[in-house]
Amino acid sequence: MVDNRQVTDPAIMLWTKLLGHIDYDDAVWALRQHRLTQAGKYFEPGSVTQQLAARRQSAALKPLEQTQCDIHEGYILGPDGDCHQCTRFPEDRPHFLATGERPAMLSLGALTAPIGKQP
Numbered sequence: 001m002v003d004n005r006q007v008t009d010p011a012i013m014l015w016t017k018l019l020g021h022i023d024y025d026d027a028v029w030a031l032r033q034h035r036l037t038q039a040g041k042y043f044e045p046g047s048v049t050q051q052l053a054a055r056r057q058s059a060a061l062k063p064l065e066q067t068q069c070d071i072h073e074g075y076i077l078g079p080d081g082d083c084h085q086c087t088r089f090p091e092d093r094p095h096f097l098a099t100g101e102r103p104a105m106l107s108l109g110a111l112t113a114p115i116g117k118q119p
């Protein structure tokens with residue numbers, strides 16, 4: 001642990017109950033941000049939610065083109081600069097950089113056959 005505190009089973013259970021819904025990578029990011037920006041402040045469960053709320057607010061204030069993937073139209077960028085589609089299809093970015101072609105994006109409606117009609 002970063003601050004030499006004792007990590008007990010009851011503490012783990014409490015933190016899990018309070019923050020179990022938060023993605024592990026997001027929690028690690030919040031810990032890192034807290035350590036880098038909140039010198040001398042004790043790290044608490046609320047520190048995680050404060051850091052993530054600040055990140056969301058910061059992202060919301062960015063111009064739209066800086067929050068959306070430049071390859072996958074309409075997909076929001078995560079903290080690492082990739083969108084969900086970039087994670088699912090890692091070959092898309094090298095293809096885009098090499099050819100300038102964006103992957104074909106299908107809407108959910110386009111993926112399902114209309115009811116009562118043959119494709």
Ligand SMILES: [Zn+2]
Binds near residue numbers: 084086
């Ligand atoms: Zn993407």
